[in-house]
Amino acid sequence: MPNNPNQSHGIERCPSMLCGRPFQVNRFQASLSARTTPGQITCPHCGLLISGPSDSIFLAHALLPSEEVAFLAKETTGTAQT
Ligand SMILES: [Zn+2]
Numbered sequence: 001m002p003n004n005p006n007q008s009h010g011i012e013r014c015p016s017m018l019c020g021r022p023f024q025v026n027r028f029q030a031s032l033s034a035r036t037t038p039g040q041i042t043c044p045h046c047g048l049l050i051s052g053p054s055d056s057i058f059l060a061h062a063l064l065p066s067e068e069v070a071f072l073a074k075e076t077t078g079t080a081q082t
Contacts, residue, residue: 011063011071012041012050019046022071026059027052 009026023044030038039054044062052058063071 012060014043014045014048015050016043016046016048019043019048021045022063022068022075024061024063024067026061027056028059030055030057 009024011022012025013022014020021043025041036057036059038057039052041050041052041058041060042048043050044060062068
């Protein structure tokens with residue numbers, strides 16, 4: 001598999017007040033796939049559409065339960081949010 005510098009991934013958090021769960025987002029060049037609407041991230045938990053840069057497509061996946069726990073634990077210790 002070639003190393004593609006235009007591809008990146010990271011953990012996003014759903015902006016919905018009712019959801020707010022983290023999920024992994026893989027970002028690709030928009031030209032690589034026609035099956036996904038560019039500039040649109042769909043929360044895998046609640047289906048909320050989040051807008052991103054329209055030159056990229058985003059594939060979102062739910063984290064493994066252990067990954068989600070680890071992410072939330074790290075975030076909780078970092079900042080105190082209510
Ligand atoms: Zn959500």
